[in-house]
Amino acid sequence: MNRPDLFNQIKKKDSYLCVGLDTDINKIPRHLLVHKDPIFEFNKQIIDATHDLCIAYKPNIAFYEALGPKGWESLQKTVEYIPKECFSIADAKRGDIGNTSSLYARAFFKEMNFDSITVAPYMGEDSVTPFLEFKDKWVILLAHTSNPGSSDFQVLRTDRGNLLYEDVILNSQKWSTPDNMMYVVGATHPDKMGGIRKLAPHHFFLVPGIGAQGGSLEEISKSGLNSECGLIVNSARTIIYASADKDFAAEARREAMKPPAKGCLAPGCSCPVALSAS
């Protein structure tokens, strides 16, 4: 998917919501276990109930990998089922030496046809660029993540005068463009969002950390939105586990109808998302 198509979808749906498919066999409603592939059945019903409200789906690959070869089959069926107009994100946090990253790129972009993949920056340029060689596919590079451990290394100040996550954002712009690169920026550091937006004014940010992790949608929207929205806000557990009963899909839909699926919350913001919501 290219950038104009992504932005058009955001405007059309008045939404910048990504639904995280962190699908756990121990948490899905029990009545689904009679199905041959309960994980896919759960995802299918969640997608059916939410695809007009959200602009992206993000399967967290660990949840599928933990189930062995069967899990990969559920993942493959899920990505094929995601409607073509929705942006698909493989939350895989891969990254390895060049020839190995090429194989990961092939796995997620060709075998499974994801639009994008999350990548860890620690191994540098040649671990990231193989993913950038695919037209209309995206790298979503870890910058400032939402978890407690983000304070261990990401905020160290380096001899380039920046914090490490700032170096990651600045340096990676030498190998990529806002048309094939996004950054992971956690909602749990709202005070940092404005500064990060200045470093990458035109990029999309994938924002985890709303909901269960405690981030505020309003705060990150205020300083993170740009003229083409620029944010994709992930919500997983709050939506997909809104109910553990037979009404789980309807309850997921009810949760997904809240912002960011009903426009922008930034006070006085003039972005298209805000305008179309007002």
Next chain:
Amino acid sequence: MNRPDLFNQIKKKDSYLCVGLDTDINKIPRHLLVHKDPIFEFNKQIIDATHDLCIAYKPNIAFYEALGPKGWESLQKTVEYIPKECFSIADAKRGDIGNTSSLYARAFFKEMNFDSITVAPYMGEDSVTPFLEFKDKWVILLAHTSNPGSSDFQVLRTDRGNLLYEDVILNSQKWSTPDNMMYVVGATHPDKMGGIRKLAPHHFFLVPGIGAQGGSLEEISKSGLNSECGLIVNSARTIIYASADKDFAAEARREAMKPPAKGCLAPGCSCPVALSAS
């Protein structure tokens, strides 16, 4: 596998060689393609030909993942086939927020019973510690990798006064011990090995970068060996693709008989590996 068992094996076999199973369907001998699972058949014959010479096997997970669910079946069969006395390494470079890293740990340590997994440090403590909760299993944390991109972020000097990879080694020792943590230290930076050994005198280092990537075994052995060997030196392409014909297993064995499978090369070194080789 625990540390004494690993060291005993090193002494018994007079070897610190790890064979990298970077098994590529496009590179294995053509006559294997008649088998139902050519990838596993190749690995099986390589393991049969080398298991008395090496102390570890390291499947590079990308090569299996690129093949979809079928690839995961080949991987599962491979890890089950690796002899119990050999140390198994899932070269996966995973790492995510705590609840997700727990799932990766389950996938590689419980579902597949690997002894160890490579983990990227960028997301910090809570992305690593879930892997440390498994008894006699190991994290092999990326420190100073062998690829060109290792100079992009890993060697930045931080406000703690260290290079970033040094911070990774020092900080991670607060959450782990030499009995459950190793570090990836590339052979392509031989001048750094001595300094890294000082930071982690008792840890094992997994050393990629010999052979195709240009690192020197002699140089890294000289400054990297400790009193319990402390090095696991990976060699993949040089060994497993020594021949593309029917003699591939015999040729792999011939390659695997060279150092580090025939003892230590460090001049004047008094480590058990060197002593048993002299």
